[in-house]
Amino acid sequence: MPKRHLIFIGLATSLFLALLFLPEPATAQEVLMDGEIPLMEGARVVQEKVEGSMGHFVLEVPASVADVVDFYRQAMADQGWPPGSVSTIGDRGAIMLNDGQRQFALRAERENDHTKVILMLTGP
Numbered sequence: 001m002p003k004r005h006l007i008f009i010g011l012a013t014s015l016f017l018a019l020l021f022l023p024e025p026a027t028a029q030e031v032l033m034d035g036e037i038p039l040m041e042g043a044r045v046v047q048e049k050v051e052g053s054m055g056h057f058v059l060e061v062p063a064s065v066a067d068v069v070d071f072y073r074q075a076m077a078d079q080g081w082p083p084g085s086v087s088t089i090g091d092r093g094a095i096m097l098n099d100g101q102r103q104f105a106l107r108a109e110r111e112n113d114h115t116k117v118i119l120m121l122t123g124p
Helices: 003-020 065-078
Strands: 044-051 054-061 085-089 092-098 103-111 114-122
Antiparallel strands (some): 044 054, 054 114, 092 103
16 A cells, blocks of 8 residues: 555544544533533533532633623522522623522633633532
8 A cells, every 4th residue: 555545544543533532512401510500502611620519610612701691690590599699791700609508600701702611519
């Protein structure tokens, strides 16, 4: 087999493997922490750390900061969380919720073509 064919096969295999292991964007049905935190449609988890009942997540979401904050405000209310502190100022937003035992925190900031979202859930 000619050397150029082997190079082509090697490149094609490398590309296939790279595409195979790229993280898929989340769908609206996907969740974090066994259903405690829903994922906004199109969200991509770029960092995840879970220890027991505590979780820390970094997401990239193809939506505005206001849309991210609105989604999580409503989604967490739908999960039974009481209203808390919610703010959006320009390209930044935050949510702080406390149900007496657990705390949920979100920080969102616009970065280029996506919003970087940091989510934290703590408590028993």
